[in-house]
Amino acid sequence: MESYKIGILKGDGIGPEIVDEGIKVIQKIAALNAFKVDFIDEKIGGDAIDAYGVPITDETLKVLSTCEAILMGSVGDPKYDHIAPELRPEKALLKMRKTLGLFANIRPARLYEALKEHSPLKSSILSDGLDICVVRELNGGIYFGEQVESADGQSASDLMAYSAPEVKRIAKIAFEMAMTRDKKVTSVDKANVLASSRLWRKTVIEVSKDFPEVTLEHLYVDNAAMQLIINPMQFDVILTSNLFGDILSDEMSVLTGSIGLLPSASINESKLGLYEPIHGSAPSIAGQNIANPIATILSVAMMFRYSLGRHDCADQIENAVLKVLNNGHRTIDLAGKDQKSLSTSEIGDLIAEAL
Ligand SMILES: NC(=O)c1ccc[n+]([C@@H]2O[C@H](COP(=O)([O-])OP(=O)(O)OC[C@H]3O[C@@H](n4cnc5c(N)ncnc54)[C@H](O)[C@@H]3O)[C@@H](O)[C@H]2O)c1
Ligand SMILES: CC(C)[C@H](C(=O)O)[C@@H](O)C(=O)O
Ligand SMILES: [Mg+2]
Numbered sequence: 283m284e285s286y287k288i289g290i291l292k293g294d295g296i297g298p299e300i301v302d303e304g305i306k307v308i309q310k311i312a313a314l315n316a317f318k319v320d321f322i323d324e325k326i327g328g329d330a331i332d333a334y335g336v337p338i339t340d341e342t343l344k345v346l347s348t349c350e351a352i353l354m355g356s357v358g359d360p361k362y363d364h365i366a367p368e369l370r371p372e373k374a375l376l377k378m379r380k381t382l383g384l385f386a387n388i389r390p391a392r393l394y395e396a397l398k399e400h401s402p403l404k405s406s407i408l409s410d411g412l413d414i415c416v417v418r419e420l421n422g423g424i425y426f427g428e429q430v431e432s433a434d435g436q437s438a439s440d441l442m443a444y445s446a447p448e449v450k451r452i453a454k455i456a457f458e459m460a461m462t463r464d465k466k467v468t469s470v471d472k473a474n475v476l477a478s479s480r481l482w483r484k485t486v487i488e489v490s491k492d493f494p495e496v497t498l499e500h501l502y503v504d505n506a507a508m509q510l511i512i513n514p515m516q517f518d519v520i521l522t523s524n525l526f527g528d529i530l531s532d533e534m535s536v537l538t539g540s541i542g543l544l545p546s547a548s549i550n551e552s553k554l555g556l557y558e559p560i561h562g563s564a565p566s567i568a569g570q571n572i573a574n575p576i577a578t579i580l581s582v583a584m585m586f587r588y589s590l591g592r593h594d595c596a597d598q599i600e601n602a603v604l605k606v607l608n609n610g611h612r613t614i615d616l617a618g619k620d621q622k623s624l625s626t627s628e629i630g631d632l633i634a635e636a637l
Pocket of ligand 3: 560
């Protein structure tokens with residue numbers, strides 16, 4: 283019997299609740315398609331700090347590197363806001379992304395017909411639905427540049443640096459993605475101000491020559507943030523750097539109705555992938571069984587598509603999510619004022635049943 287080894291990182295806040303629903307869906311899919319899954323539970327973030335004193339251990343990273351894919355919930359909690367920067371829960375995520383070489387962060391956003399009224403945008407702006415894929419560079423830029431804090435605590439700096447090979451490899455992913463979609467890439471930078479963005483733009487233009495069928499446009503990030511609101515239909519693939527991609531993807535999630543819906547894949551050269559919702563640990567709703575698990579469940583679908591090569595299972599999961607939404611089932615982030623909301627686990631049950 284075919285079998286897959288999947289690393290599980292529940293993490294902090296709503297992480298354990300939403301990952302449990304992801305596991306529920308994997309178990310049902312495995313039963314339906316007659317394959318076996320070995321779940322390897324590891325700790326990350328505050329959960330690891332409490333157990334081991336560090337947000338991720340080298341042993342955990344080693345174990346994860348032997349998996350075919352990793353499913354993560356989220357990390358972070360205000361209670362760790364004042365510990366040393368190297369020990370923060372978020373540092374674990376950055377270390378894992380870097381150590382495992384997960385340089386390509388794919389963040390698709392789709393507005394489902396059933397959720398149209400949940401988008402803050404007028405229906406005239408969203409006439410044909412919305413289907414955008416952000417391809418975010420995840421191993422470089424300001425997240426990994428030199429950080430300096432003066433001894434007197436009066437100045438600090440973060441370096442935003444990119445090399446041409448780093449830009450090239452993520453640009454290639456974006457153009458390849460565009461070839462499977464509407465053949466348009468919008469590269470977002472700040473080339474009117476930043477040297478690293480000028481290198482970014484020059485390199486993206488070079489890579490575009492290998493993809494003559496793809497239309498390439500460039501936008502400055504400030505304008506891109508505005509264009510996402512006034513004319514989101516113009517976008518197909520958005521190619522951008524680590525920081526800009528982080529910000530624009532949260533903005534984009536709102537257009538689809540809720541940040542609780544958006545999945546992500548972070549992939550390396552050998553297709554090992556980390557799959558996680560784009561949102562965080564949502565501390566204020568943690569432990570109440572009310573978080574939306576759909577972003578996590580759609581991340582599981584991406585796992586089957588990108589790391590496990592099981593497009594059939596990915597389609598099955600995406601169709602089940604669609605069915606549940608079309609039947610009007612909602613967690614509290616999407617329930618109307620007079621509408622009954624379902625819990626995290628009830629939505630997970632319904633999706634598993636709909637498979
Ligand atoms: N990948 C990650 O693990 C990740 C991503 C972003 C933020 N964080 C961390 O999470 C913590 C909280 O950060 P934040 O508040 O800025 O962002 P957040 O994404 O956790 O929450 C933003 C808002 O969205 C809501 N929300 C998020 N996910 C939801 C879901 N599934 N269902 C319903 N509502 C949801 C929250 O309640 C909150 O109102 C911080 O420690 C931050 O560093 C972690
Ligand atoms: C928690 C944080 C390090 C992370 C990021 O900035 O990449 C998060 O916001 C995300 O979007 O995955
Ligand atoms: Mg983010």
